[in-house]
Amino acid sequence: MSPNAEIICVGTELLLGEIRNTNAQFLGQELAQLGIPHYYQTVVGDNLIRLQRAIAIACQRSNLIIFTGGLGPTPDDLTTDAIATFFQVPLIERPEIIADIQQKFAHSPHALSANNHKQALLPEGADILYNETGSAPGLIWEPRRGLTLLTFPGVPSEMKDMWRKTAVPYMKSRGWGTAQIYSRVLRFCGIPESNLAEKVAPVFDLTDPTVAPYAIDGEARLRISTRATSQAEAETLIGTIEQQIKQQCGIDCYGTDDDTLASVVGELLLNRQETLAVAESCTGGGIGQRLTAIPGSSGYFVGSLVAYANSIKVDLLGVQSQTLDEAGSVCAAVAEQMAEGVRAQFGSTWGLSTTGIAGPGGGTLEKPVGLVYIGISGPHGSPQSWSYQINALPGREWIRKISASHALDALRRQLL
Amino acid sequence: MSPNAEIICVGTELLLGEIRNTNAQFLGQELAQLGIPHYYQTVVGDNLIRLQRAIAIACQRSNLIIFTGGLGPTPDDLTTDAIATFFQVPLIERPEIIADIQQKFAHSPHALSANNHKQALLPEGADILYNETGSAPGLIWEPRRGLTLLTFPGVPSEMKDMWRKTAVPYMKSRGWGTAQIYSRVLRFCGIPESNLAEKVAPVFDLTDPTVAPYAIDGEARLRISTRATSQAEAETLIGTIEQQIKQQCGIDCYGTDDDTLASVVGELLLNRQETLAVAESCTGGGIGQRLTAIPGSSGYFVGSLVAYANSIKVDLLGVQSQTLDEAGSVCAAVAEQMAEGVRAQFGSTWGLSTTGIAGPGGGTLEKPVGLVYIGISGPHGSPQSWSYQINALPGREWIRKISASHALDALRRQLL
Numbered sequence: 001m002s003p004n005a006e007i008i009c010v011g012t013e014l015l016l017g018e019i020r021n022t023n024a025q026f027l028g029q030e031l032a033q034l035g036i037p038h039y040y041q042t043v044v045g046d047n048l049i050r051l052q053r054a055i056a057i058a059c060q061r062s063n064l065i066i067f068t069g070g071l072g073p074t075p076d077d078l079t080t081d082a083i084a085t086f087f088q089v090p091l092i093e094r095p096e097i098i099a100d101i102q103q104k105f106a107h108s109p110h111a112l113s114a115n116n117h118k119q120a121l122l123p124e125g126a127d128i129l130y131n132e133t134g135s136a137p138g139l140i141w142e143p144r145r146g147l148t149l150l151t152f153p154g155v156p157s158e159m160k161d162m163w164r165k166t167a168v169p170y171m172k173s174r175g176w177g178t179a180q181i182y183s184r185v186l187r188f189c190g191i192p193e194s195n196l197a198e199k200v201a202p203v204f205d206l207t208d209p210t211v212a213p214y215a216i217d218g219e220a221r222l223r224i225s226t227r228a229t230s231q232a233e234a235e236t237l238i239g240t241i242e243q244q245i246k247q248q249c250g251i252d253c254y255g256t257d258d259d260t261l262a263s264v265v266g267e268l269l270l271n272r273q274e275t276l277a278v279a280e281s282c283t284g285g286g287i288g289q290r291l292t293a294i295p296g297s298s299g300y301f302v303g304s305l306v307a308y309a310n311s312i313k314v315d316l317l318g319v320q321s322q323t324l325d326e327a328g329s330v331c332a333a334v335a336e337q338m339a340e341g342v343r344a345q346f347g348s349t350w351g352l353s354t355t356g357i358a359g360p361g362g363g364t365l366e367k368p369v370g371l372v373y374i375g376i377s378g379p380h381g382s383p384q385s386w387s388y389q390i391n392a393l394p395g396r397e398w399i400r401k402i403s404a405s406h407a408l409d410a411l412r413r414q415l416l
Numbered sequence: 417m418s419p420n421a422e423i424i425c426v427g428t429e430l431l432l433g434e435i436r437n438t439n440a441q442f443l444g445q446e447l448a449q450l451g452i453p454h455y456y457q458t459v460v461g462d463n464l465i466r467l468q469r470a471i472a473i474a475c476q477r478s479n480l481i482i483f484t485g486g487l488g489p490t491p492d493d494l495t496t497d498a499i500a501t502f503f504q505v506p507l508i509e510r511p512e513i514i515a516d517i518q519q520k521f522a523h524s525p526h527a528l529s530a531n532n533h534k535q536a537l538l539p540e541g542a543d544i545l546y547n548e549t550g551s552a553p554g555l556i557w558e559p560r561r562g563l564t565l566l567t568f569p570g571v572p573s574e575m576k577d578m579w580r581k582t583a584v585p586y587m588k589s590r591g592w593g594t595a596q597i598y599s600r601v602l603r604f605c606g607i608p609e610s611n612l613a614e615k616v617a618p619v620f621d622l623t624d625p626t627v628a629p630y631a632i633d634g635e636a637r638l639r640i641s642t643r644a645t646s647q648a649e650a651e652t653l654i655g656t657i658e659q660q661i662k663q664q665c666g667i668d669c670y671g672t673d674d675d676t677l678a679s680v681v682g683e684l685l686l687n688r689q690e691t692l693a694v695a696e697s698c699t700g701g702g703i704g705q706r707l708t709a710i711p712g713s714s715g716y717f718v719g720s721l722v723a724y725a726n727s728i729k730v731d732l733l734g735v736q737s738q739t740l741d742e743a744g745s746v747c748a749a750v751a752e753q754m755a756e757g758v759r760a761q762f763g764s765t766w767g768l769s770t771t772g773i774a775g776p777g778g779g780t781l782e783k784p785v786g787l788v789y790i791g792i793s794g795p796h797g798s799p800q801s802w803s804y805q806i807n808a809l810p811g812r813e814w815i816r817k818i819s820a821s822h823a824l825d826a827l828r829r830q831l832l
Contacts, residue, residue: 013630015454017444018601018639021437024459028433038431039466043440043457046628050455057473073610074629075620116610133809135610155631157810185434194489194532194551204491212462213490214429215571223434278722284713285696285704288722292700295776295812302725303732306694306704309718312762316719346728360711393549394573396711 003148003176005031005038006062008054010070010079011154012045022156023068030163034171035180035227036064046070051082063147066167069154071136073116079151080139084123087143091121094128101135129166134158140170182234183225184242187255189409193220196252200245209237211245218402254412261408262290262297268415269300269350274379276411277346278304279317279338281329282356282372286404302346307338317341330355330367335375336383343377350414351377354407358399359392368392372403374410386410419564419592421447421454422478424470426486426495427570428461438572439484446579450587451596451643452480462486467498479563482583485570487552489532495567496555500539503559507537510544517551545582550574556586598650599641600658603671605825609636612668616661625653627661634818670828677824678706678713684831685716685766690795692827693762694720695733695754697745698772698788702820718762723754733757746771746783751791752799759793766830767793770823774815775808784808788819790826802826 007027013019024041031038040061044054051070058065070079084091097120119136122128129138129150136153143149150167152159171177188196193215197204200222203211209226224241228234246253255264269276278287278301288304291297305316310329313319318341323333335353343351356372363369370392377383390402423443429435440457447454456477460470467486474481486495500507513536535552538544545554547569554567566583568575587593604612609631613620616638619627625642640657644650662669671680685692694703694717704720707713721732726745729735734757739749751769759767772788779785786808793799806818 011630012628013639015444015457016448016599016639017441017446018637019630019632020441025433025436028431030433032432039461039463040470041431041459045455047455053477054456061469074613076628133807157807157814161809183432197490212428212492214427214434216435221434223429223432280701280704283705284708285701285720285722288696288701289699289705292722292724293813293816298724303728304701304722306701306708306720306722308708308714312719316761345732391549391573393577397709398573400709
């Protein structure tokens, strides 16, 4: 059987939008990596009838159904029950699961709940998918020939751990994931998706590899994909198109795959054996957070100062009170003085700064919400600054995120 | 007709996990707010046949179908086409849309793409859903009696803007959203979901309001929901249970609904007219970012210092070199000295600090990955510190996020 997967995410909290469906994203990435086609995802609430209907539809169009959620100890956790009743098989209490849960709670200040017993019930014939980091186990079950079900808890960390330790080896043992889909994502900044798409239009007519455009977080991306039996085989096909696009787009293409603006800036600094300090106002710590998300960032990132109060800009970064009085905290001169000040204070090669109006309040006709200045101070010449008017409609977090991207991109362009 | 919604999110990038489905979350929240029941979400790729199959299933079980994605200018944007062919209605070019796009591009450095014309095609009979912030318009269409379709672009900011400006008024004009679902979410820290569930178990048997437990980002939550015709009516039902749960759980319940640890800490500081400065090591800016995500945070947050290099801890925070030499940077004394130092440097009432091992490297038997110290320095007494061993399995970002939560929660408990 060649597998054809569907993901069913169970939970009323997903439908109500109380939590974001990160599990579907993770599983999508993993299935793509394994080369297992996956054409549908369904989200359904904690309701026995609707869950059974979703199972009925999935069984007709897919032969590998991956469930997340609904395995917990509480009465609204219904996934195992829905599966057993749909396939008309009784639930059997598994002593191995009780023993496993008891052992986990042995050293815990929290006692084993009576309702943890519910988690020990699995349909007759199903194999246990152990959960090393939580109490809810999952199952692997072939209720009929050519149909495989896998269930995972909704807690992302538990689900991921179980997926890697149990599901992936199982798939590989079934011989799935031999002809994998290989993709490369090219990441751009400074060019809108539709203009990028027009610039490279002929590549969309290719059939192998295929090229598809999309946009995320204000950045345009291109995905080059092919189905191949080895990395080397894929590389030949993907690499040619990748080089062609990169030549066409030049510096606007900042990286590939897992690269981020922060990781690309980090690599440039590491190669030059230079260091960076950041002075953040409107971004409030977001640039530091993005830089330090990269393991090993201590090799070039010395630190940052979030100068939220104006007094801190003056006292700790040496911004001139006169400049603040005359032009306010959101202007080119303050951005430059912040960059210069943080470089001096932290003794780094480069200083990078942001000051802007993130809203929702604080905007004026002259300086509207979304206006941001980026300052850079480096080893040569005077500090420089750039201003950006960011679309304010998506709100404060968007403005802060795009500001941080502009800052990292401005530094990247300086370092190139 | 009483509405019964389904969300269909279109995009191969969603199936491949390249982007996270934030649109489904937003629409789920909005539908809940409007009191429009919503039982299913489907994600399908950029494929005409499968998209039509998803439409066929949705039409059978739902009468209000909301699409996101697949409206862009590129050839793999197929939503409008799939809808028109499924209902066997021709696509008609709308001059109003061409005019609208031309006007938007008039002042842009980027030219109108030839493929923007594709965006002007809508099924005969459908109404245009204008997109003020982007080029792709959507549609509102009743292809047959009792079935309404709405389409939105996949770009979250454009989708949200259109939803609020056009879809919500449309729903209300249809008389939908009169008996709304009201919910209150109670947020907890310091107690696992299953223990919380056992502690408050009898509330799960209630039928109006209903109470459901779930967990997210290491925090347990309880959702209390009821269907009512007014906020006041809902308040009576929800408020009684809310008070009962809060009395049972005490300080472990830190807030409700949109409260965050950062907003709750901010409110406490504001009430006390006190200020906060933060010294971050392993969290790298994340605490500052969470605090400054709250509009008006400049009223109590003066700033933060990310002391990533040890030299910065010594030079700018006054951490003793001897302590670093003897005990390393991850220890109680360094956390306390950082908190004390940042409070002195920034002249704030409170100083909060983090130092820990976020991994993946850098762990030892004695100090494993996930070990984090939180320091607090306040107006009375000596600085204090607490240590946490965070589950390292979910990885670096999880450890950093939970560390920031522990830090904010430790300060919250001090302020109460």
